[in-house]
Amino acid sequence: MISCDINHQERVQPIICFTFDDAHLNAYENGFPLLEKYNFPATSFINSGTVGRYKRLSWEQILDLHNHNWEIGGHTVNHPELPELSDEEAYYQIVQDYYNFLEHGIELNSFALPSGHATERDYAIIKSRYKNIRNSIDKEMRLPLNRFDLGYYAYQTEYTPQMVKERIIRGSINGEALIVIGFHQISDNNIDAIDYCRTEDFEEILCWVAEREYLVMRLDQAVEKILTK
Numbered sequence: 001m002i003s004c005d006i007n008h009q010e011r012v013q014p015i016i017c018f019t020f021d022d023a024h025l026n027a028y029e030n031g032f033p034l035l036e037k038y039n040f041p042a043t044s045f046i047n048s049g050t051v052g053r054y055k056r057l058s059w060e061q062i063l064d065l066h067n068h069n070w071e072i073g074g075h076t077v078n079h080p081e082l083p084e085l086s087d088e089e090a091y092y093q094i095v096q097d098y099y100n101f102l103e104h105g106i107e108l109n110s111f112a113l114p115s116g117h118a119t120e121r122d123y124a125i126i127k128s129r130y131k132n133i134r135n136s137i138d139k140e141m142r143l144p145l146n147r148f149d150l151g152y153y154a155y156q157t158e159y160t161p162q163m164v165k166e167r168i169i170r171g172s173i174n175g176e177a178l179i180v181i182g183f184h185q186i187s188d189n190n191i192d193a194i195d196y197c198r199t200e201d202f203e204e205i206l207c208w209v210a211e212r213e214y215l216v217m218r219l220d221q222a223v224e225k226i227l228t229k
């Protein structure tokens with residue numbers, strides 16, 4: 001008789017996080033309503049010094065996201081290359097950013113390194129205020145999860161929804177606990193920069209994730225859930 005040794009243990013699917021960097025207005029206008037449609041929260045990494053600028057979010061829009069269960073994350077005041085700054089400037093960029101949000105009643109838990117670059121000094125300053133740090137490398141995030149070294153898959157203009165689906169499937173097969181898919185701009189117009197996702201492509205990704213019943217969470221809540229398992 002053939003004995004088929006099937007592992008009946010339920011496969012643990014990775015938690016999916018959607019992040020948005022640099023507070024582009026089109027991500028709010030085009031991406032946010034689609035995330036609401038699928039009932040998915042997200043995390044927005046914002047430079048507090050650019051709030052209200054041309055084609056960037058206003059404080060009112062940031063508070064709207066905050067009130068819809070989005071996580072707002074720190075990303076420095078002005079998006080500098082942290083390693084090039086003096087100690088005083090690095091402290092200002094990281095800590096003043098934190099307090100600029102706190103002044104608006106928004107407490108921050110996560111920080112995204114501008115362009116993924118930071119020195120040991122910068123990490124020490126960030127860790128004094130933040131619980132989680134996201135870098136700019138797409139690394140496999142299996143257990144044990146290092147909350148100060150979170151990777152992400154950054155969607156670029158030439159990418160396709162199929163590439164995101166394959167990344168998520170690969171993570172599921174590899175036993176990753178967390179997969180972060182990062183976007184900048186969500187738009188169908190003037191797609192000349194490197195960091196656009198077309199609106200219909202964005203919805204195709206959300207629809208696929210919803211159909212497969214992946215758990216979608218804010219980055220801070222996903223990390224807490226994984227670390228308290």
Ligand SMILES: [Zn+2]
Pocket residue numbers: 021022075079114115
């Ligand atoms: Zn950025």
